[in-house]
Amino acid sequence: xxxxxxxxxxxxxxxxxxxxxxxxxxxxxxxxxxxxxxxxxxxxxxxxxxxxxxxxxxxxxxxxxxxxxxxxxxxxxxxxxxxxxxxxxxxxxxxxxxxxxxxxxxxxxxxxxxxxxxxxxxxxxxxxxxxxxxxxxxxxxxx
Amino acid sequence: xxxxxxxxxxxxxxxxxxxxxxxxxxxxxxxxxxxxxxxxxxxxxxxxxxxxxxxxxxxxxxxxxxxxxxxxxxxxxxxxxxxxxxxxxxxxxxxxxxxxxxxxxxxxxxxxxxxxxxxxxxxxxxxxxxxxxxxxxxxxxxxxxxxxxxxxxxxxxxxxxxxxxxxxxxxxxxxxxxxxxxxxxxxxxxxxxxxxxxxxxxxxxxxxxxxxxxxxxxxxxxxxxxxxxxxxxxxxxxxxxxxxxxxxxxxxxxxxxxxxxxxxxxxxxxxxxxxxxxxxxxxxxxxxxxxxxxxxxxxxxxxxxxxxxxxxxxxxxxxxxxxxxxxxxxxxxxxxxxxxxxxxxxxxxxxxxxxxxxxxxxxxxxxxxxxxxxxxxxxxxxxxxxxxxxxxxxxxx
Numbered sequence: 356x357x358x359x360x361x362x363x364x365x366x367x368x369x370x371x372x373x374x375x376x377x378x379x380x381x382x383x384x385x386x387x388x389x390x391x392x393x394x395x396x397x398x399x400x401x402x403x404x405x406x407x408x409x410x411x412x413x414x415x416x417x418x419x420x421x422x423x424x425x426x427x428x429x430x431x432x433x434x435x436x437x438x439x440x441x442x443x444x445x446x447x448x449x450x451x452x453x454x455x456x457x458x459x460x461x462x463x464x465x466x467x468x469x470x471x472x473x474x475x476x477x478x479x480x481x482x483x484x485x486x487x488x489x490x491x492x493x494x495x496x497x498x
Numbered sequence: 499x500x501x502x503x504x505x506x507x508x509x510x511x512x513x514x515x516x517x518x519x520x521x522x523x524x525x526x527x528x529x530x531x532x533x534x535x536x537x538x539x540x541x542x543x544x545x546x547x548x549x550x551x552x553x554x555x556x557x558x559x560x561x562x563x564x565x566x567x568x569x570x571x572x573x574x575x576x577x578x579x580x581x582x583x584x585x586x587x588x589x590x591x592x593x594x595x596x597x598x599x600x601x602x603x604x605x606x607x608x609x610x611x612x613x614x615x616x617x618x619x620x621x622x623x624x625x626x627x628x629x630x631x632x633x634x635x636x637x638x639x640x641x642x643x644x645x646x647x648x649x650x651x652x653x654x655x656x657x658x659x660x661x662x663x664x665x666x667x668x669x670x671x672x673x674x675x676x677x678x679x680x681x682x683x684x685x686x687x688x689x690x691x692x693x694x695x696x697x698x699x700x701x702x703x704x705x706x707x708x709x710x711x712x713x714x715x716x717x718x719x720x721x722x723x724x725x726x727x728x729x730x731x732x733x734x735x736x737x738x739x740x741x742x743x744x745x746x747x748x749x750x751x752x753x754x755x756x757x758x759x760x761x762x763x764x765x766x767x768x769x770x771x772x773x774x775x776x777x778x779x780x781x782x783x784x785x786x787x788x789x790x791x792x793x794x795x796x797x798x799x800x801x802x803x804x805x806x807x808x809x810x811x812x813x814x815x816x817x818x819x820x821x822x823x824x825x826x827x828x829x830x831x832x833x834x835x836x837x838x839x840x841x842x843x844x845x846x847x848x849x850x851x852x853x854x855x856x857x858x859x860x861x862x863x864x865x866x867x868x869x870x871x872x873x874x875x876x877x878x879x880x881x882x883x884x885x886x887x888x889x890x891x892x893x894x895x
Contacts, residue, residue: 390679394697396696398530398554400554438565440563443604446601446602447601447602450603451602455668455670460599460672462671463789465781465794466790467783
């Protein structure tokens with residue numbers, strides 16, 4: 356008889372997707388990138404055609420600065436300094452071989468154990484909250 | 499000759515003449531409003547914007563470093579120009595800050611822009627903690643030789659130990675948690691739990707400044723936040739602005755007879771979010787940033803300097819930067835460091851009256867130093883000696 360007893364909750368749980376280590380890490384990286392982002396949505400004025408008088412924005416800094424008109428007085432300045440953070444960091448590593456660097460200055464991981472919370476603020480708070488998690492497939496705090 | 503002091507933060511620039519009482523605090527960015535399609539808002543022009551919902555940000559800084567000069571120049575043009583500081587470049591010396599361990603090529607760009615585009619008469623480049631340390635050692639401490647400067651800003655938090663006015667470069671440390679991460683995290687949490695606010699950076703940042711605090715006892719506050727009704731002393735109801743009747747968000751006071759809006763407006767329940775968000779400064783691993791929190795990082799800095807200095811640094815922990823405005827920040831740093839440091843040593847923290855502008859104040863003070871004129875680099879020197887020489891004059895990296 357014992358094998359016939361089953362719990363709906365346990366049965367459901369078996370169908371839940373379990374993330375492998377790789378996807379977990381990818382997810383984690385994405386979550387950290389999101390914390391760094393300047394904007395969530397696209398430029399609301401992206402569809403506007405700026406008149407010649409209007410100030411121009413070039414937010415995407417493309418590394419070679421190709422195809423952009425330069426103001427004469429600014430000369431080759433833009434060419435030389437138009438670089439992304441990643442490009443600047445790489446360049447800095449080439450130039451600065453001794454002494455503290457961007458990477459060495461970062462503090463190491465904590466020696467204290469990690470704490471885990473779900474969206475409600477606690478890891479396991481109540482069945483209702485678990486339901487919300489499953490309904491929304493929230494992975495924010497699981498990765 | 500005038501001296502302009504510019505603490506050029508990634509979040510906000512603090513700018514003013516050394517003779518001014520306080521600096522102007524100017525958002526260091528260009529903003530576009532969703533509902534204002536005819537113009538953009540540069541820096542503090544945002545004060546002219548009536549609808550601050552869904553602002554789009556263009557920031558000159560990325561991860562705390564100046565990478566987009568087009569935007570920075572727009573902000574500076576405005577800041578130095580007729581509507582703001584009215585700088586007479588030929589007659590002005592500029593004290594300007596750069597992030598700790600600033601990249602060589604950004605330093606080059608900075609020097610070039612300031613001399614060739616703006617034509618300042620002279621410049622003095624340094625890190626903000628250097629200016630704060632200067633002010634602390636001259637004004638706010640009793641002849642202390644050492645300072646452990648905590649600068650917790652928009653992009654990150656730096657810990658910089660000083661001895662006799664000199665930065666102990668090898669022990670400088672950085673945590674990649676700052677005000678931006680806190681605001682973004684708060685946006686995510688509210689959007690998941692209550693209301694989609696991912697586009698409301700401006701409003702949520704204000705909400706953070708209005709209701710967030712650093713908990714003195716995290717577990718206990720978590721328990722209180724779980725209670726219902728009057729027993730939950732942490733819960734606040736935050737009324738969101740609608741930018742027609744309500745111009746700015748605020749915490750609803752219970753039974754406030756003057757609050758006639760009740761029932762029509764959107765509100766957010768701020769419960770454990772109030773302290774769990776700033777908690778990232780103390781436990782970055784709560785969101786998966788595998789780094790030490792501030793108190794632990796302070797002990798990490800100590801491990802990199804001569805033990806003789808430990809008691810001097812521990813009693814001169816100076817807290818600066820916008821995040822230090824969070825209520826409870828100072829107590830928590832003290833508590834954390836106290837519990838980690840050897841009991842042979844005293845621990846003391848100093849929180850300036852205005853942690854955000856402390857570096858700027860230091861810059862003003864430094865410009866009155868009798869030796870100041872010898873520390874600056876003039877445009878003439880730059881023209882005659884070149885860029886390499888000019889870079890060597892300052893210790894920014």
